[in-house]
Amino acid sequence: MNDALHLKYLAAAPADLQWGTAINSVGFQEVGPGEPYPPGDHPSRYLFSEERGRILDEYQLLYITKGQGIFRSASLPHPVPVNQGTLFLLFPGEWHSYRPDPETGWKEYWIGFKGFQMDTWVTNGFFSPKDPVWHVGLKSDVVALYNDAIETATRQESGFQQRLGGLVSHLMALARFYNRNEAFSEVADQINRAKILISYQFRTITPESLADQLYMGYSNFRRIFKEYTGFSPAKYIQEVRMNQVKEALTNTTQPVKQIAYEMGYENDDYFFTAFKRTTGMTPMEYREMTQGKKR
Numbered sequence: 001m002n003d004a005l006h007l008k009y010l011a012a013a014p015a016d017l018q019w020g021t022a023i024n025s026v027g028f029q030e031v032g033p034g035e036p037y038p039p040g041d042h043p044s045r046y047l048f049s050e051e052r053g054r055i056l057d058e059y060q061l062l063y064i065t066k067g068q069g070i071f072r073s074a075s076l077p078h079p080v081p082v083n084q085g086t087l088f089l090l091f092p093g094e095w096h097s098y099r100p101d102p103e104t105g106w107k108e109y110w111i112g113f114k115g116f117q118m119d120t121w122v123t124n125g126f127f128s129p130k131d132p133v134w135h136v137g138l139k140s141d142v143v144a145l146y147n148d149a150i151e152t153a154t155r156q157e158s159g160f161q162q163r164l165g166g167l168v169s170h171l172m173a174l175a176r177f178y179n180r181n182e183a184f185s186e187v188a189d190q191i192n193r194a195k196i197l198i199s200y201q202f203r204t205i206t207p208e209s210l211a212d213q214l215y216m217g218y219s220n221f222r223r224i225f226k227e228y229t230g231f232s233p234a235k236y237i238q239e240v241r242m243n244q245v246k247e248a249l250t251n252t253t254q255p256v257k258q259i260a261y262e263m264g265y266e267n268d269d270y271f272f273t274a275f276k277r278t279t280g281m282t283p284m285e286y287r288e289m290t291q292g293k294k295r
Contacts, residue, residue, distance in 0.1 A: 010153055012161055020117035021165035024058050026149045030066070030107040037099050053097030060090040060112045061171055062098075063142055067106030071098040075129035085137040087175050091122070091129045109146040113168050126176060136178035145171050184228050190214055191228045194221075195236075202240045203264035207233035241265075242278055249283055250290040256283045 012022035031037050038048065048054035053072065068083035073096040082088060082098070084106075090096050092114065100106035121127055136142075149167045152160050181188065194210055210233055211221040225233050241263050248259045257268060260283075265271035275283050287293075 010156075010161070010164075016161040016165075017115055019115070019162050019165055021113055021115035021168050022161055023111060023113045023149075023153065023164040023168065025060075025112040026110065026146070026153045026164070028107065028109045028146065028150065031100050031105040033105045034102055035105060048097070050097050050099040053095050055093060055095050056090060056112070057092050058090075058112045058114045059092060059118055060110050061087065061168075061175065062090070063087050063109045063146065065107050065109065065138060065143060067100050067104040069098060069100040069104075069106055071133055072096065073129065073132060075132070080133045082133060083135075085139075086133060086135050087142070087179075088133045089127060089175075091132070094129050109143070111146065111149055111164075111168060111171065113165075115165070117165070117169070118172070121172065127172070134175055134179035134182075136175065136182055139174070139178060142171065142174055142178075145174070180228075184224075187224050187228070190216065191225055194225060194233070195229075198237055198240055202237055202244065203262070205237060207237070210237075238274070242275070245275065245283075246279075246286065246290075249287040256287075259283075 010023055010025060012024070016022040029039065031039060037050065064082050064084055064086045066084050068081065070079045071082050071088050072079045073090075074094055080088075088098070100108075118127075145167050149164055149171075152163050152167070184191070194214060197210060197213060198205060207222065208218050211218040214221060216224075222233055225231070225236070229236060231239065245259055245263050245265075248254060248263070249256070252259070254262075260268065260271040265274075272282065275281075275286070279286055281289070
């Protein structure tokens with residue numbers, strides 16, 4: 001049985017695009033084994049044949065929650081299998097094609113959108129046509145967001161486009177979150193242990209000694225840690241140490257130099273330079289501001 005919901009053309013005012021994201025369509029469909037794909041009731045704007053593929057002028061985020069199939073695009077060297085728990089992203093101007101396996105069919109959710117918010121994420125490298133498929137598993141929160149978007153688009157109350165824009169942002173954040181954690185599943189425990197060790201030993205620990213405690217080679221540890229956290233180990237230690245300094249400046253009356261020494265800064269000049277580079281203020285200016293003494 002083909003159970004489908006399509007919202008073909010959602011109205012987007014100029015102000016909706018100024019918000020950063022405007023949604024064009026959202027829905028779901030279930031295609032049974034042996035049924036034609038795309039179904040005949042698919043919106044004409046999005047019809048395509050699996051052999052020829054198509055090019056859209058918008059982004060679409062699809063989520064397969066049942067069955068399996070394949071996905072192809074201009075930026076991929078070969079077809080990629082997709083199955084239940086797979087998210088994949090279509091890019092504007094990018095040729096693509098996909099279909100369910102005739103033996104299984106599939107159930108898919110999708111949401112189509114455009115706007116400078118997503119363009120910025122792509123420009124900054126968070127999402128790329130070269131990596132459009134993410135096997136994240138079945139996630140109830142992802143399904144709930146799609147269902148929320150479908151209900152919001154069906155009711156189309158005042159401001160619905162902005163609410164849908166927020167749901168798209170949440171969906172994209174979860175897609176990146178689940179994909180990255182799946183990719184790092186084998187080393188996540190070690191990196192999280194490293195972060196715990198830093199939280200206890202930030203005053204004296206070095207990146208090299210941290211790698212030793214984890215029984216990892218330093219170069220490999222440094223690479224994995226930076227890919228996982230976005231910080232090199234040395235930079236992460238500095239951030240933790242500086243945050244502890246800020247907390248002490250805000251919540252105590254200890255002398256600045258004493259705080260710096262207790263947090264692991266043995267060189268006063270280096271500490272004052274690093275603090276001002278980080279905050280744009282001297283330690284005393286920061287203390288006065290956070291303790292409400294500076295007007």
